[in-house]
Structures are given as C-alpha cells and as structure tokens.
Amino acid sequence: MELWVTEYQTPALGYSCKISETLRTEQTDFQHLSVVVTEQFGRMLLLDGMVQTTEKDEFVYHEMITRVALNTHPAPRRVLIIGGGDGGTLREVVRHPQVEEGVLVEIDDRVVQAARDFFPDLSCSFDEPKARVLIADGIQYIKDHKDSFDVIIVDSTEPVGPAVELFSAAFYQNCFQALKNDGILVVQSESPFFNADVIKMAYGGIKQHFPITKLYLANVPTYPSGLWSFTIGSKKYDPETLSCEDEGNARYYTSEVHRAAFKLPAFVRQIIEAGE
Ligand code: SAM
Numbered sequence: 001m002e003l004w005v006t007e008y009q010t011p012a013l014g015y016s017c018k019i020s021e022t023l024r025t026e027q028t029d030f031q032h033l034s035v036v037v038t039e040q041f042g043r044m045l046l047l048d049g050m051v052q053t054t055e056k057d058e059f060v061y062h063e064m065i066t067r068v069a070l071n072t073h074p075a076p077r078r079v080l081i082i083g084g085g086d087g088g089t090l091r092e093v094v095r096h097p098q099v100e101e102g103v104l105v106e107i108d109d110r111v112v113q114a115a116r117d118f119f120p121d122l123s124c125s126f127d128e129p130k131a132r133v134l135i136a137d138g139i140q141y142i143k144d145h146k147d148s149f150d151v152i153i154v155d156s157t158e159p160v161g162p163a164v165e166l167f168s169a170a171f172y173q174n175c176f177q178a179l180k181n182d183g184i185l186v187v188q189s190e191s192p193f194f195n196a197d198v199i200k201m202a203y204g205g206i207k208q209h210f211p212i213t214k215l216y217l218a219n220v221p222t223y224p225s226g227l228w229s230f231t232i233g234s235k236k237y238d239p240e241t242l243s244c245e246d247e248g249n250a251r252y253y254t255s256e257v258h259r260a261a262f263k264l265p266a267f268v269r270q271i272i273e274a275g276e
Pocket residue numbers: 030047051052053061082083084085086105106107108111136137138139155156157158162163164166188
C-alpha cells in the first residue's frame with residue numbers, strides 16, 4: 001500500500017508527496033503538527049496540514065528570508081525572529097558574522113521540540129551562545145520591546161489561528177517601534193499566484209509605516225505555486241543596495257540573486273500597486 005500526504009493549496013488544488021513514514025502527529029495547544037518522511041523532499045513538517053519546511057528545499061526560504069535584510073543593514077547586531085520554531089531562520093541569523101544576538105519568539109513549544117527531535121540541520125543553533133529561544137506570543141513580545149532591534153524577521157505560518165494578527169497594520173506599526181531608527185523588517189508574504197490578498201495586506205500594511213517598502217521573490221518548490229514572496233520595510237537602507245557582499249556558504253543566495261529577486265513580473269507589480 002502506498003501512503004501519500006496532500007496539502008490542499010487551494011480548495012481546487014492538492015499537492016501530494018509519497019511518504020514512507022509518519023514520525024509524529026499531534027494536536028498542540030495551537031495547531032495540528034505532523035512530521036512525515038517524504039521520498040522526494042526528505043523529512044517534512046506540516047502545521048494544520050500546510051507544509052512548513054522540508055529537509056531538501058528549506059535552504060531557499062531560510063537563506064532568502066534572512067540574508068537579504070542582513071546584507072542590506074550595515075550592522076545587524078540584534079535580530080528578532082517571530083515564529084520560525086523550526087530553527088532554520090535562526091541558524092542563518094546566527095551564522096551571519098555581524099550578528100551578536102538572535103532572539104527567536106515562537107508561540108508553540110511543540111514546534112521547537114519537533115525540530116529538536118527530527119530536524120537537526122534546522123535546530124542546530126538553538127543552543128548557540130548567540131541564540132535565545134523564547135516560547136511566547138510574538139504579538140505581545142513586540143509590544144513590550146521598543147527601539148531594540150536592527151532587524152526583525154517574521155517567519156510565520158499562513159494568516160490563520162495565532163498568526164492572523166502577524167499580518168495586520170497594527171502589528172507592523174509595533175514592529176516599526178521595536179526597531180532602531182535604521183532598522184529593517186522582513187516578513188514572508190505568501191504566493192503571488194494564490195495569495196494576492198495576503199500580499200496586498202502585508203505590503204499595504206508595511207508601507208503605511210516604513211518609508212522604503214519592497215517585495216522580492218524566491219522559488220520554493222514545496223510552497224504553494226512554488227513562487228514565494230517576501231516583503232521588506234526599511235527605515236533607512238534601500239534593500240536593493242547591498243552593504244555586504246558576503247555569500248557565506250549559501251546554496252541559493254548570492255549577491256546577484258539578492259539584486260535580481262527585486263525584479264518583479266508584471267502581474268506581481270500589479271498586485272502590490274493595488275495594495276498601495
Ligand atoms: N517557513 C514557514 C512557512 O512559510 O510556512 C513558517 C515556518 S515556522 C514553523 C512558523 C511558526 O510561526 C509556527 O511554528 C507557529 O507556531 C509560529 N507562530 C504563529 N503565530 C505566532 C505568534 N503569534 N507568535 C509567535 N509565533 C507564532
């Protein structure tokens with residue numbers, strides 16, 4: 001008998017992977033969590049049936065959500081991650097030579113535990129001296145911290161459940177206040193093909209508060225439609241101008257990819273123009 005896992009990316013589209021094993025399946029206080037072994041992408045983490053990350057393609061998302069902002073800001077010393085309990089974003093943050101502290105605020109301790117148990121390449125930085133892992137609601141955390149961070153990265157689930165407010169203009173305003181006066185915010189803003197409304201919400205909400213707001217793209221095979229967007233809000237630095245050309249040991253990110261990621265197809269430009 002063959003076993004398959006299917007994410008319903010839209011009500012009319014399922015994305016299926018053949019699986020060889022289910023390593024964990026549980027209802028946490030916040031969401032349904034499963035870890036399965038897929039033949040195509042290795043281990044896969046799903047929350048509420050939506051793919052969060054896989055062993056084989058995680059590098060694209062984690063390098064692109066971190067390095068664009070970190071290589072734009074000339075001195076990204078204190079970095080906050082909201083969500084990101086799998087650890088991949090934290091790994092990239094603490095890897096950056098100028099980062100002195102990476103704070104991860106994840107609401108669901110079971111996600112962090114699943115990462116520790118099944119994704120050693122993602123959770124490898126949880127116990128590093130530069131890293132702090134807190135189990136708390138990022139929405140409250142951001143309200144309690146003013147003028148504290150050089151870069152804030154919102155590595156959230158889709159806007160459902162505890163993540164709904166992470167896409168609101170009020171939350172972006174709190175991020176603005178939690179950043180220092182030359183700080184940068186970056187958020188994952190979903191697929192231009194399937195989630196134009198989310199992009200309009202994120203882009204429009206960030207633009208209300210940040211003088212420089214830009215969207216960039218990357219290709220993540222296991223995310224809906226494969227074409228993924230990130231929205232960046234910056235108080236001072238233009239994210240298309242790099243302050244550092246360091247490519248570290250990246251597998252997707254290069255300085256050229258950084259610049260090219262901001263070149264948008266016409267239909268994506270139209271989405272953000274509609275959200276302005
Ligand atoms: N890269 C993934 C994606 O785009 O699908 C997201 C990965 S990460 C696992 C997302 C995390 O955000 C989840 O573990 C979830 O628990 C966390 N999260 C959701 N709402 C949150 C909140 N209000 N505060 C902190 N973490 C939150």
